[in-house]
Amino acid sequence: xxxxxxxxxxxxxxxxxxxxxxxxxxxxxxxxxxxxxxxxxxxxxxxxxxxxxxxxxxxxxxxxxxxxxxxxxxxxxxxxxxxxxxxxxxxxxxxxxxxxxxxxxxxxxxxxxxxxxxxxxxxxxxxxxxxxxxxxxxxxxxxxxxxxxxxxxxxxxxxxxxxxxxxxxxxxxxxxxxxxxxxxxxxxxxxxxxxxxxxxxxxxxxxxxxxxxxxxxxxxxxxxxxxxxxxxxxxxxxxxxxxxxxxxxxxxxxxxxxxxxxxxxxxxxxxxxxxxxxxxxxxxxxxxxxxxxxxxxxxxxxxxxxxxxxxxxxxxxxxx
Amino acid sequence: xxxxxxxxxxxxxxxxxxxxxxxxxxxxxxxxxxxxxxxxxxxxxxxxxxxxxxxxxxxxxxxxxxxxxxxxxxxxxxxxxxxxxxxxxxxxxxxxxxxxxxxxxxxxxxxxxxxxxxxxxxxxxxxxxxxxxxxxxxxxxxxxxxxxxxxxxxxxxxxxxxxxxxxxxxxxxxxxxxxxxxxxxxxxxxxxxxxxxxxxxxxxxxxxxxxxxxxxxxxxxxxxxxxxxxxxxxxxxxxxxxxxxxxxxxxxxxxxxxxxxxxxxxxxxxxxxxxxxxxxxxxxxxxxxxxxxxxxxxxxxxxxxxxxxxxxxxxxxxxxxxxxxxxxxxxxxxxxxxxxxxxxxxxxxxxxxxxxxxxxxxxxxxxxxxxxxxxxxxxxxxxxxxxxxxxxxxxxxxxxxxxxxxxxxxxxxxxxxxxxxxxxxxxxxxxxxxxxxxxxxxxxxxxxxxxxxxxxxxx
Numbered sequence: 001x002x003x004x005x006x007x008x009x010x011x012x013x014x015x016x017x018x019x020x021x022x023x024x025x026x027x028x029x030x031x032x033x034x035x036x037x038x039x040x041x042x043x044x045x046x047x048x049x050x051x052x053x054x055x056x057x058x059x060x061x062x063x064x065x066x067x068x069x070x071x072x073x074x075x076x077x078x079x080x081x082x083x084x085x086x087x088x089x090x091x092x093x094x095x096x097x098x099x100x101x102x103x104x105x106x107x108x109x110x111x112x113x114x115x116x117x118x119x120x121x122x123x124x125x126x127x128x129x130x131x132x133x134x135x136x137x138x139x140x141x142x143x144x145x146x147x148x149x150x151x152x153x154x155x156x157x158x159x160x161x162x163x164x165x166x167x168x169x170x171x172x173x174x175x176x177x178x179x180x181x182x183x184x185x186x187x188x189x190x191x192x193x194x195x196x197x198x199x200x201x202x203x204x205x206x207x208x209x210x211x212x213x214x215x216x217x218x219x220x221x222x223x224x225x226x227x228x229x230x231x232x233x234x235x236x237x238x239x240x241x242x243x244x245x246x247x248x249x250x251x252x253x254x255x256x257x258x259x260x261x262x263x264x265x266x267x268x269x270x271x272x273x274x275x276x277x278x279x280x281x282x283x284x285x286x287x288x289x290x291x292x293x294x295x296x297x298x299x300x301x302x303x304x305x306x307x308x309x310x311x312x313x314x315x316x317x318x319x320x
Numbered sequence: 321x322x323x324x325x326x327x328x329x330x331x332x333x334x335x336x337x338x339x340x341x342x343x344x345x346x347x348x349x350x351x352x353x354x355x356x357x358x359x360x361x362x363x364x365x366x367x368x369x370x371x372x373x374x375x376x377x378x379x380x381x382x383x384x385x386x387x388x389x390x391x392x393x394x395x396x397x398x399x400x401x402x403x404x405x406x407x408x409x410x411x412x413x414x415x416x417x418x419x420x421x422x423x424x425x426x427x428x429x430x431x432x433x434x435x436x437x438x439x440x441x442x443x444x445x446x447x448x449x450x451x452x453x454x455x456x457x458x459x460x461x462x463x464x465x466x467x468x469x470x471x472x473x474x475x476x477x478x479x480x481x482x483x484x485x486x487x488x489x490x491x492x493x494x495x496x497x498x499x500x501x502x503x504x505x506x507x508x509x510x511x512x513x514x515x516x517x518x519x520x521x522x523x524x525x526x527x528x529x530x531x532x533x534x535x536x537x538x539x540x541x542x543x544x545x546x547x548x549x550x551x552x553x554x555x556x557x558x559x560x561x562x563x564x565x566x567x568x569x570x571x572x573x574x575x576x577x578x579x580x581x582x583x584x585x586x587x588x589x590x591x592x593x594x595x596x597x598x599x600x601x602x603x604x605x606x607x608x609x610x611x612x613x614x615x616x617x618x619x620x621x622x623x624x625x626x627x628x629x630x631x632x633x634x635x636x637x638x639x640x641x642x643x644x645x646x647x648x649x650x651x652x653x654x655x656x657x658x659x660x661x662x663x664x665x666x667x668x669x670x671x672x673x674x675x676x677x678x679x680x681x682x683x684x685x686x687x688x689x690x691x692x693x694x695x696x697x698x699x700x701x702x703x704x705x706x707x708x709x710x711x712x713x714x715x716x717x718x719x720x721x722x723x724x725x726x727x728x729x730x731x732x733x734x735x736x737x738x739x740x741x742x743x744x745x746x747x748x749x750x751x752x753x754x755x756x757x758x759x760x761x762x763x764x765x766x767x768x769x770x771x772x773x774x775x776x777x778x779x
Contacts, residue, residue, distance in 0.1 A: 061524065063520070092557070093556075093557065094555055094556050094557035094559075095557030095558070096557070097554055097555060097556075097557050098555040098556060098557065102555040103556075104552070104556035104557075104559050104560050105559070106556070106559045106560050111520070111523055111524070112552070112555075112556070112560075113555075114548070115547075116543060116547050116548075119516060119543060119544060119547060119548055121516070122512070122513050122514070122515070122516020122517045122519070122520060122544065123516050123517070123519055123520035123523065123544075123548060124520060125513075125516070125517050125520060126516065126517035126518060126519060126520020126521040126522075126523070126524070127520045127521070127523065127524045128520075129517055129520070129521050129526075130520070130521045130524035130525065130526050131524075133476070133502065133526060152512065153512040153513050153516060153544075155513075156508075156510035156512055156514070156516075157513045157516065157517065159508060159510065159513065160507070160508070160510070160513055160514060160517055163508070164505075316558065317553050317554045317556075317557060318554055318592050318593055319593070319595075319617050320553060320558075320561040320616040320617055
């Protein structure tokens with residue numbers, strides 16, 4: 001496994017914390033009516049994307065679902081512009097035309113942000129196809145929710161990826177519920193990573209609350225894919241603390257279940273590791289916390305002050 | 321008793337075949353199931369088996385003879401002691417009696433499935449670079465793809481049977497041999513998956529040409545076409561475009577019934593973010609496909625199976641293109657306007673000839689070529705001149721391209737109209753299988769003539 005440096009620990013902690021503070025602030029703005037439509041928060045799942053990103057090359061591509069704010073932050077994109085997209089303003093990454101579910105950054109190889117369950121899976125497979133076609137050594141990370149694992153096009157994409165040995169890393173973020181339906185009520189066979197077996201795609205299951213497990217698996221899987229062996233599936237067991245979207249009270253699960261997961265909070269795990277290894281002091285951690293809070297507050301302020309898109313923008317960007 | 325072996329119809333649209341090889345000779349004894357000949361059709365070369373038993377008494381065509389009509393006797397087998405008696409006529413199809421039902425049209429019987437007649441087009445003939453040789457629509461499409469693939473290695477083609485099989489309709493013939501399996505890819509039968517893959521590849525900068533074996537199968541993939549390909553440029557605030565061509569045969573072929581005979585022109589034309597093209601001749605197929613492949617947006621390119629065999633001159637300049645969004649005035653006229661596209665252009669031209677002969681009506685015909693963006697200017701200018709409009713298309717009537725044209729014309733040229741706009745469409749039912757009903761379902765020349773009479777107040 002990749003040897004983690006001191007700076008890596010700080011980076012992991014900072015990014016995970018930034019995602020959480022961002023999502024909390026987004027929830028607040030939603031409550032104030034500053035964010036509309038659907039808004040899916042990533043709180044609880046931070047170790048997944050941050051862990052995977054510790055192992056990748058900057059020219060690798062990524063495509064994900066509509067639960068995408070955390071993915072963008074982890075990618076190093078500007079929280080100000082992400083939040084401005086959530087508030088539907090002209091400084092947003094999609095100039096206010098995409099919203100929470102449809103954000104992209106081509107220059108950072110971030111290909112969305114897709115609102116249709118499962119649709120991003122063939123798309124990510126096609127981006128991987130392009131890497132191979134162009135003779136690039138890069139891979140495409142394609143995130144899949146547990147709900148999408150029952151969607152037909154996912155298996156069509158698996159078949160194509162295996163058939164053509166495409167450099168795609170599939171990451172199933174299994175947060176236990178597809179909206180209000182638990183995985184065991186939706187999927188026959190609970191080991192979702194095994195669904196690639198029929199196509200000869202290797203896979204494994206990982207504890208997604210522990211970032212170190214995620215990094216270890218991602219490192220191994222990334223090497224396998226990058227060496228031209230074809231696709232690989234990582235199923236990350238994770239949990240979202242909030243409902244499916246802002247309007248979901250999450251009555252389908254117990255408070256005990258939620259509290260139980262909070263005992264293994266992914267950010268706390270990294271923090272205690274930093275303190276245990278004496279990578280940083282409590283004071284230094286506090287400074288990160290304070291700076292992060294400040295950064296996100298500024299992002300919210302930026303996002304609520306950015307102008308709404310002009311009426312003339314309605315008819316732009318339909319055709320190139 | 322002797323039996324004739326007839327030229328078989330080996331595909332729904334085959335009307336004639338070439339005898340590439342005899343596998344039997346005079347005097348041979350054949351049993352049912354023995355291979356007797358190799359026949360080349362418009363799509364492939366196939367072996368033909370004997371159905372009856374006996375001695376080969378005569379071979380009626382030599383190897384290499386071409387354009388032998390379906391159902392023509394090609395050999396005779398039987399008892400060598402009996403006298404040969406050759407029947408005189410073998411109609412290509414039996415004449416079918418039809419009753420007039422539902423549609424109030426005068427039905428006429430035609431004895432060919434593939435009755436596409438193309439008359440010279442004045443606009444095409446003006447082209448100085450026109451080839452002296454005539455090629456089929458199929459070749460025109462193939463050549464254009466090959467030319468564009470030579471220019472830009474980001475262009476590749478994928479679809480079912482496009483590579484080793486050489487295309488289900490032979491449109492991709494030879495591309496695998498020239499460009500290799502990295503750029504000509506056979507896909508499994510998973511439209512949803514490979515369409516999404518191609519869209520992803522286009523987002524990332526490649527220029528895929530995706531062949532649907534027929535557009536009927538695009539319904540399996542329509543989410544990726546509309547939700548992903550058409551909308552992402554907008555949703556990304558102009559960052560991510562999708563330079564892809566979705567092409568393949570659209571609409572009715574010949575007796576392939578409801579699930580394989582659907583026209584999708586108005587479906588796709590409704591979607592902002594898509595461009596929609598429907599060529600009608602080898603000439604415009606070449607020019608329009610080149611524009612489609614070069615376009616930075618997703619383009620739906622609706623071909624027609626029956627037109628694949630249509631021959632005509634083309635412009636062989638490898639940079640010749642016809643702009644997207646521009647209609648062609650196929651024929652100028654002063655008495656009424658017909659707006660049409662794809663295969664209905666040929667039917668409209670036939671109708672125009674008869675309208676001139678029988679009613680002395682001088683018809684202007686507009687071939688839309690592009691359905692989205694629609695060339696409303698050309699339509700309106702024509703209506704302002706002729707004051708009468710009919711639209712002719714193969715799609716179902718509800719919410720068709722003609723419906724939108726009727727709306728635009730009543731809105732923008734109301735005062736110029738001397739009659740209501742009349743739409744000629746297919747019947748508002750699923751496509752039936754029976755030949756008699758299929759003919760009733762599709763717009764026929766008589767339907768166009770009746771509509772023209774109606775807008776001209778001719779009883």
